[in-house]
Structures are given as structure tokens and as C-alpha cells.
Amino acid sequence: MARICVIDDKELIRDSLEEILCREDHAATAFEDAEKAFEAIRRGEFDLVITDLKMPRMDGIALIRALRERQDETQIIVMTAYGTVGTAVEAMKLGACDYIQKPFAAEAISVVVERALQNNRLLRENEALRASIGDLQRPRLIVGDGNSMALLRQRIEKVAQSNATVLITGESGTGKELVARAVHADSPRSDSPMLCLNCAALSANLLESELFGHERGSFTGADRLRKGRFELADGGTLLLDEISEMALPLQAKLLRVLQEGEFERVGSSTTRRADVRVIATTNRNLGDWVARKRFRADLYYRLNVLPLVVPPLRERLEDIADLVHHFLGSMASRDGKHPTRLDSPALALLRQYSWPGNVRELENICQRMVAMFPGLEVSAARIDSWLTGGAEPVQEFSNLRHGRMIEDAERQLIEKTLLRYGGHRANTAKALGIGIRTLGMKLKQWREEAQAMERNGAVLAAAV
Secondary structure, three states: OOEEEEEOOOHHHHHHHHHHHHHOOOEEEEEOOHHHHHHHHHOOOOOEEEEEOOOOOOOHHHHHHHHHHOOOOOEEEEEEEOOOHHHHHHHHHHOOOEEEEEOOOHHHHHHHHHHHHHHHHHHHHHHHHHHOHHHOOOOOOOOOOOHHHHHHHHHHHHHHOOOOOEEEEOOOOOOHHHHHHHHHHOOOOOOOOEEEEEOOOOOHHHHHHHHHEEOOOOOOOOOOOEEOHHHHOOOOEEEEEOHHHOOHHHHHHHHHHHHHOEEEOEOOOOEEEOOOEEEEEEOOOHHHHHHOOOOOHHHHHHHOOEEEEOOOHHHOHHHHHHHHHHHHHHHHHHHOOOOOEEOHHHHHHHHHOOOOOHHHHHHHHHHHHHHHOOOOEEOHHHHHHHOOOOOOOOOOOOOOOOOOHHHHHHHHHHHHHHHHOOOOHHHHHHHHOOOHHHHHHHHHHHHHHHHHHHHHHHHHHHHO
16 A cells, blocks of 8 residues: 555546545545645655646646755656646656656556556665665675584574564674574565664764654754665664664664554654564673663563574684685685685684684684685694684683673673783774774773772762
């Protein structure tokens, strides 16, 4: 069912069109004046507009010009009487998608409307593809035949068949996005778009605009109407990466979309609907985040319907050989170089390493091997210095608190690596296989917690 706006100053034409469109199960709203219809169209209340060209005050040509000046891309069909086809051609040059001559038959209207709606669907799909074009080149293969990955694949197959939300957890660099793509690829929505959005990369205001879209003029810099990811992913999947970094007020709006399937663009009061499956990822313990009032409990329960846990690389060392073979082969092929190989001691060295940066760190090391030793066999001596802290068994962590063990271990690992590199953040982030922005946010968080504890200690000391 489409929402169609009908504009004609003759009541008989309006009534006839409404009757034809309603028989086709469309929702038709008629206006006798283009000026009255203009605001409703601009607010995005319609999928298609059918307008007469010759009308008092604002005619069809003026309406099209006014909409296109505001970057409104609503599909428009113009109606024209015999002898004024030239005006219809002018309207199409301005952006109308089709025209029909009066008097018209019901069958002719149905054909033109269906053609316009199909064009609308193609435009929406094209927008979604352009929004996700940067993701199309990323590898989608989940590599590894060990027990943990076999269990994860089985879980993915089951989860994919549901439309419920999925929460994927795991350390940074484990391949959570790859798992999300596997869920989408195995799902009934695989023919529809999958869009991705990193919640940690944008401010709260920009993130809201990216999620829900905005109207022209709704804020400084909003010089044109923009559709959000929920609108573009309609019928498909939306991946919300690093969901834990989303601001609390925006979490409430996301919860509404998940529960009701409804949202409004920034600067608009028009409620829109979207059928989108949400997959969220995080490297944090969201249960702990909820306890600390940094994440909404109701949103956490709404997201955690189908949980998937991606194991760290140190827990699947049996997959190292397969991962190395995959990375070296694909990178050499991409760069047009001869494949690089590892000798047995080098492979054994990689199997002994703790991999704080997980699969992402291994991928970076393979990229370095392909660049520096194309077509050669690489020895352990050549790569030993590349491994942060050298090759050693998984480090033991001390003073880990119950309920916060992963977070405490992560903090100790980051602090030790930061000390190793003399406080150099870029080198530390690279060694850990995380972004420097992510590292900075973690350090800021821990600094703020320490300052809060110091203030509380001073208050207690004063009270004593």
C-alpha cells in the first residue's frame, strides 16, 4: 500500500482518482489546491503525488519547482489535457517521473502509478546500496574449524532464521561485524540491504540524524532532506556497532523503534514506520553497564534476545594456521603479489602468542608480511619483534573483581602495553589492534572514575 497525494481543482477528477487508487489498496488523500498540498508533501507524508498542471494560484509546474528547490525527491505524476503535452514534457524535465493525458481510463492510471512506485523502490534501494558501498569490499568469510567456531556457526544458523534482535559480544578485534554479516547473509532478509553504523564514531546529535534522518533546515548544516539508516534499511538489517557508546537520551528513541517500529526524522513530527532487523555489537559487559546507569536496562533486555559471543583468538589458537593461510592468500591476490609463506617455527611462534588485539592484530601482521616479504618464506626470527611483548603464554591477570573480570583484565592489558610503549598512544593502539579513539575513550573513562573515587575519599576523610 502506498500513500498517494491527488491534486486537482475539479472535484469529479479528485473523486474518480481516489476511487481508482483505493480499489488498488492505496491510501489516497485529495487536495483542491497545490498550496495546501505542498506542506504535507514536504513533510514526507506521501510516497507519490498525482497533480494537474493547470490550476489557479500554484499550478503543477510551480509545485514541482518548489519541491525540487528543497531537494524533495517525492515521485510526481502530472495530468495534462489534450494539446498541452509540451507542458508535460517541461514538467518531466523539472523532475516529474511520468504524465497521463485526460480523459484517462482506470487501467491507465493503475499502470502509471505502479511504474512510478516501482521507480520509487529502485531509488530507495539505490540509496541503501550507496550508503553501504564502503562495506561491500570487506571479506565475509568466517575462517576457522576449531570447536568454538563450529559452535558459533551452528548458533548463527539458528539465529539467522529469526527476526528478533541480536546482541553480539566479544573483545575488540574478534570479528563481531563479520558474525553480524553472516547472520544477515543466512537470513530471509539477505536479498535486502544491510547497513552499518558505528555508534562511537559520531556525536549524539549526528548519530540521531544518521539513524532517523532529518528535514531540511532542522539544524545548522542541514541544507537538504536526508533519509536515515532505518528508512534506508527498510526490509533489511541494521548493524549498530559499539552500541554501548550511545547516549542515554538516544537509547530511549532507539528502544521505541525496536518496540513499535516507529520513528520521526529530526525536525519532523511525521511518524514513519520501518521493518528493520537490528543487530548490535559491543566489547563491553552491558549487564555491568546497566548496573552503573550507563545503559538502559529495558534497551539491554530488548537487544539481548538472541545473544552471540565471539571468542577471543587466544581461546581458538587451533585456528591460527587457517587464518594465516586465508589472510596471506587474499592479501597477496589483492596486491598482485606472490603468496608469502610461514615456516613451521614461525607458525608455532604465532600459536604461542596471547593476541591482545585478536584477529585484527593477526590480520595486520599478515599484511606486514605480504608487504615486506612478498613470495618469500618467513621465519620466526623475522616476526618475533612484531609481537607486542614477544611470544608468550596468555598473561595471568591479578585482582580481577567478580562480575567485572573482563573489564579489569582489559584495563590491565592496556596499561601494561601503554607502559611498554612509554605512554605513546598511537603505538599502543596499533599494538593492541584497536583505534586510537577507542583507546582515548577508555583512558578518559578510567581517569574520570579515579577522580570520582578521590573526591569521595576526600569527603569521607573530612567527615571523619
